[in-house]
Amino acid sequence: MTPPLDGLRVLDLTRALAGPFCAQMLGDMGADIVKVEQPGVGDNARAWGPPFQGGESSYFLSVNRHKRSIALNLRDARGAEVLRRLVAGSDVLLENFVPGTLDRLGFSYEACAALAPNLIYCSISGFGQTGPERERAAYDQILQGMGGIMSMTGAAGGEPMRVGIAIADIMAGMFAAYAVQVALYHRERTGVGQRVDTSLLEGQLAMMTYQAGRYFATGDAPGTSGNMHPTIVPYGLYRAADAFFNLAVGTEDLWRRFCAALGLEPLRD
Structure with a gap:
C-alpha cells in the first residue's frame, strides 16, 4: 500500500526535539524528508548522550528516522543558494528558529513562497510568532512549568514535578504535523499554500482541557493529586x-x- 504522503518533499530546518518529531511523523506517513544541519555541529541532539549508537545519540536517533541530511551554512552565499534550490523543490518547510531569525537570513515565508508558491511553511517556537515573548528561546522544562502541567504533577500536596518525557516538545511537534496536513488538504482543494505555526506554550495550554474547565467553573486552580483522579474514584x-x-x-x-x-x-x- 502506498503511504498517504508518498511523493511529498519536506525540508526540515529544525533541531532538538519538537521540529524533528514533527518531520519524523510526516516521514512515517511516506514523505521524503531532507534535513538541513549546521556544518561541523549538526543537530544539537546528536551529542545528547550517552547512550550512543554508531556515534549518534539514541536521543537523536529516536526522532530522526526517514531523513537524509545535508550540512549548509545559511550565512554563506553558496549555502544560501543551495537552500533556495531546496525550497523551490519542496512542498513543506519546517523551522523552529527563534522568530525572526530566518527573516534576517533571507528565508522569510514571503521569500520562500516566491520560490515555491504552493509551499506550506510551518514554524514551531516556544511562545508563538507574535507577542512580547516571541523572541525568547524555550526548552521543554521551562514550558512544562509555564503551561501548568508541572503544578498538577507529583505527590498530593507536594512540589511541582516535571513529566518524565519531553511532553511540551512532543505535543508541539504533533500539533505542527496536524497543522501541516490540514494545510496540505487546503492546498489540494485550492492550490494555495500558506504559513502555519504553533508553539510549545500553545500545546501545553491545549492539554489542560478538563483541568482548565474546572478552574473556569470554580476559580480553584488544580494542584498536585499524585496518581489519583481529582473527581473519579476508584x-x-x-x-x-x-x-x-x-x-x-x-x-x-x-x-x-x-x-x-x-x-x-x-x-x-
Whole structure:
C-alpha cells in the first residue's frame, strides 16, 4: 500500500526535539524528508548522550528516522543558494528558529513562497510568532512549568514535578504535523499554500482541557493529586501485596461490575 504522503518533499530546518518529531511523523506517513544541519555541529541532539549508537545519540536517533541530511551554512552565499534550490523543490518547510531569525537570513515565508508558491511553511517556537515573548528561546522544562502541567504533577500536596518525557516538545511537534496536513488538504482543494505555526506554550495550554474547565467553573486552580483522579474514584495507582497496580473504574456500570467481581454487591448503589 502506498503511504498517504508518498511523493511529498519536506525540508526540515529544525533541531532538538519538537521540529524533528514533527518531520519524523510526516516521514512515517511516506514523505521524503531532507534535513538541513549546521556544518561541523549538526543537530544539537546528536551529542545528547550517552547512550550512543554508531556515534549518534539514541536521543537523536529516536526522532530522526526517514531523513537524509545535508550540512549548509545559511550565512554563506553558496549555502544560501543551495537552500533556495531546496525550497523551490519542496512542498513543506519546517523551522523552529527563534522568530525572526530566518527573516534576517533571507528565508522569510514571503521569500520562500516566491520560490515555491504552493509551499506550506510551518514554524514551531516556544511562545508563538507574535507577542512580547516571541523572541525568547524555550526548552521543554521551562514550558512544562509555564503551561501548568508541572503544578498538577507529583505527590498530593507536594512540589511541582516535571513529566518524565519531553511532553511540551512532543505535543508541539504533533500539533505542527496536524497543522501541516490540514494545510496540505487546503492546498489540494485550492492550490494555495500558506504559513502555519504553533508553539510549545500553545500545546501545553491545549492539554489542560478538563483541568482548565474546572478552574473556569470554580476559580480553584488544580494542584498536585499524585496518581489519583481529582473527581473519579476508584481511579489511580494502588499498592497490592507484591506490586503496584492501576485501576480505572470510570462509569457507574463499571462500578457495579467491579463490585460484583470482588463480591462487594452491597456497595454497588
